[in-house]
Amino acid sequence: MFFDTEIDRLLRGTSIAGLLGELARNSPPGPAYYCKVVSVGPDGTPVVHECGTPQGAPARGAREPVVDAIVDEKAGTIKLIAEMPGVEKTDVRISVDDGTVDLSAERDEKEYRARIPLERKVDEGSARATYKNGILQIVFSLAEEGPAGTRVEVE
Template sequence: MSFIWRRRFSDIFDEIEEMIREMERLAEAMLGGFETRMPRGEFKGPIVYGVRITIGPDGRPIIEEFGNVKRRGRRAIIEEAVEPLVEVIDEKDKVVVIAEIPGVEKDKIDIRIKDGKLIIRAEDRERKYYKEIELPPNIKPETAKAKYKNGVLEVTIEKEKPEEEKEEGGIRVKVE
């Protein structure tokens, strides 16, 4: 019985290794010979490309790209602003957004909530960051608070409290 469990457990690692090989092939196809195709002096700043792999609620892997290298078909386009690595934690009473934006002063960070999206802009002499994050519909934008420390931005936004009418089928009447 334990042999079967070990076999299945090792299959997960085989799948992860295959995903990593596929990502390496994809990155090589996108960026291979990139230096020779780019005109000298046209772009100033770092070239950032990264991938984060998480397991979704259905057990399938979710691959998220970040950085300033974007895919347009088979070509790679470099944008001036880097898209930071972001994690959205949707809790019962609040939403917490954590973004990695190292190298900028906190007074250079602009955070806005507009049309159901959290928009993060940060710009310093050498770095630019930009990211739009889709937020759940039941947030209270006026409660948003942000902290920035050691290159990590944390934005907390409260959610609307569920109405009493939704609780247990109606409005509760107090007994005197």
Template sequence: MEDDWWYRRRRRPFWEEGFFDEIDRMFEDMERMMWDLMRRLSRGFTPEGFEEFERELERKGVKPYVYGFSITIGPDGKPVIKEFGNVRRVRGKPVISEEREPLIDVFESGDEVTVIAEIPGVEKDKIDVKVSDDGRTIVINASDTNRKYYKEIELPAKVDPASAKASYKNGVLEVKLKKTGREDKGVKIKVE
């Protein structure tokens, strides 16, 4: 009878059939799988091992993905959720892009705007930072052999593009910009 196991199971309580033994076997299998994964990952913590791991994923057709978010409290007291990584939603489905969106923080203090971007694994000379002519946005573009980052950031105040100073240390890019001190008020239009 094909359903013999199920039939026996229904007739006797689970504790009489070695239910806990089966759970023990499942946990032993999971533990074995975790130790195997840890052993494989420990080789991946060296730069050579990590590159080998990425090549193996590419051969299997799996793109590495990064996704995360940060939650901060805005000046109005409401939470601000910022996403980062290379996973985007397109028509409701996740799509892995080649470029990662770095984690960004923008601070405004006095006459200065500071932009901090986390872009680890990229050499300093591979980072391109541009401020728009109108002083309203900044674009960070970084590309190395293994990683690509791209982010366009709207600034909280108008800045002077010529005043920009950038530094990069331990995977963190910091860009300081001076505010222009003048805001475009626009032109009032008379309604007839």
């Protein structure tokens, strides 16, 4: 299977003990994690997203949530799904600007921060978000793809 081969290739030469040692030496205090999420892009090729505690994260332990983006061409939407357990709906802050979504949430010892570039143009005003059982879902309508530029008539 393709993903088995791709995962083997990504992890080849990776030592868990080595990763843990490097984390202990180079990480700020507080919780840290790292992951790779492999998905299939719109053109059928694999897309590897890295996620985890960002470099220079505050010592309090801000984490980057695991985020998946699903494009539904038939429905004309893109859905972002973020795992953010341990916070409440009222703690979550979402902003969208120029094709990038900024997520943040903080409650007690839990703190999440992520900056997610969208792979497609969206109608930013169409955003709908729900948060239930630690899962944040944000749905955008895809923007209409028009011709690039504007035609100017000569008088």
